[in-house]
Amino acid sequence: MAANPKQKITLERRVVVPAILEDRGDALVVTGLGSATYDAFAAGDHPLNFYLWGAMGGAAMIGLGLALAQPKRRVLVITGDGEMLMGLGSLATIAAERPKNLSIIVLDNQHYGETGMQPTHTGRGVDLPGMAKAAGFASATTIYSAAQLKTWIPKLYRAPGPVFATIKVTTNPVPMALPLRDGTAIRHRFREALLGGRAFE
Numbered sequence: 001m002a003a004n005p006k007q008k009i010t011l012e013r014r015v016v017v018p019a020i021l022e023d024r025g026d027a028l029v030v031t032g033l034g035s036a037t038y039d040a041f042a043a044g045d046h047p048l049n050f051y052l053w054g055a056m057g058g059a060a061m062i063g064l065g066l067a068l069a070q071p072k073r074r075v076l077v078i079t080g081d082g083e084m085l086m087g088l089g090s091l092a093t094i095a096a097e098r099p100k101n102l103s104i105i106v107l108d109n110q111h112y113g114e115t116g117m118q119p120t121h122t123g124r125g126v127d128l129p130g131m132a133k134a135a136g137f138a139s140a141t142t143i144y145s146a147a148q149l150k151t152w153i154p155k156l157y158r159a160p161g162p163v164f165a166t167i168k169v170t171t172n173p174v175p176m177a178l179p180l181r182d183g184t185a186i187r188h189r190f191r192e193a194l195l196g197g198r199a200f201e
């Protein structure tokens with residue numbers, strides 16, 4: 001489904017993210033800075049969550065690196081529209097590399113929430129899944145409803161990638177939930193959970 005600026009937005013991010021992560025299995029999850037990181041933590045802390053607190057624009061490329069390094073694992077990038085807009089070039093690189101195990105999920109509230117709710121271009125019709133599809137992603141969609149989300153969650157884990165899904169979410173405020181903030185600790189925890197004894201070789 002293509003983006004439709006007139007469509008009413010009703011999905012709540014703190015319902016969407018737990019629904020996506022509920023049956024994550026051994027998937028690796030990279031979260032873009034700001035609300036996406038807080039949402040993933042609020043859904044349940046996990047050592048295979050790679051929380052970003054910075055590197056705006058870099059989430060999808062970190063996901064690409066992981067997907068190429070760990071081809072047997074599904075990699076989910078969960079990020080915001082502002083973060084994705086800052087790293088648009090990554091869509092081309094991901095499309096060129098065609099990682100079958102990578103899914104990019106944009107929680108699109110059409111605003112830069114973290115810095116005070118300035119509107120982003122997605123609220124003015126800029127179609128991120130359209131861009132991903134044109135770049136060469138295997139599939140891309142915009143999700144507005146719980147029914148669509150239900151259909152797409154299995155695809156995020158199993159459809160041949162790269163997969164791109166924008167999920168339109170409201171700007172309703174949510175409780176603050178802040179994970180571990182020490183980048184080195186996050187990296188060590190993630191590597192140990194992924195590589196076990198080989199993590200520190």
Ligand SMILES: Cc1ncc(C[n+]2csc(CCOP(=O)(O)OP(=O)(O)O)c2C)c(N)n1
Nearest residue numbers: 034035056080081082083111112113114115
């Ligand atoms: C290079 C850079 N520019 C600007 C910022 C400030 N900044 C931090 S989060 C953010 C907004 C993120 O927006 P979005 O990805 O839509 O997530 P939301 O907060 O709406 O969930 C901005 C502009 C930054 N951290 N780094």
